[in-house]
Amino acid sequence: MPSEPSEKKSKSRTPSKRGGKIRVSSKKPTHVDEHVGKRLRLRRNLLGLSQDELARRLGLTSQLIQKYEAGETRISASRLYAIAVQLAVPITWFFDEMEGKKRPSIEPKQTAEAQDWSELVTKRESRQLLELYFGIADERLRRKLMEVAQLLKTTDAE
Numbered sequence: 001m002p003s004e005p006s007e008k009k010s011k012s013r014t015p016s017k018r019g020g021k022i023r024v025s026s027k028k029p030t031h032v033d034e035h036v037g038k039r040l041r042l043r044r045n046l047l048g049l050s051q052d053e054l055a056r057r058l059g060l061t062s063q064l065i066q067k068y069e070a071g072e073t074r075i076s077a078s079r080l081y082a083i084a085v086q087l088a089v090p091i092t093w094f095f096d097e098m099e100g101k102k103r104p105s106i107e108p109k110q111t112a113e114a115q116d117w118s119e120l121v122t123k124r125e126s127r128q129l130l131e132l133y134f135g136i137a138d139e140r141l142r143r144k145l146m147e148v149a150q151l152l153k154t155t156d157a158e
Helices: 007-011 031-046 051-058 062-070 077-087 091-095 108-121 124-135 139-157
Strands: none
Touching (some): 031 062, 031 091, 031 124, 077 091
């Protein structure tokens, strides 16, 4: 007599129901995944790497890197380790400045400012400006440039 597939096996292929509700997968990205993705984008931009270049180094597609950075796809532990190696940071770096971490010495306003700063430095324009600024060898000229920038900001605010 031929054996029939086990009931357990067939159940694993269909969504399980409890009390008339379908269980939602716990594998959906969370705010932690989004934060890790933002930190990935930040570090990649700071190093001047394109999504294509990082993907090539990791043997992935640039679309997958894009999904990681957008927080749409979760990054496994082994993949995060490989990314950390390629970006020359410890894995814990991806979790720095994460919302929800209890830091009694930091006020909410300071945390918001740190988040704004993190988003600002991910922009290509910010990186270019920093490279140009620190490319000026004369420290006096750099200070003068800073004074000019402060004057422009003051004038713009008026």
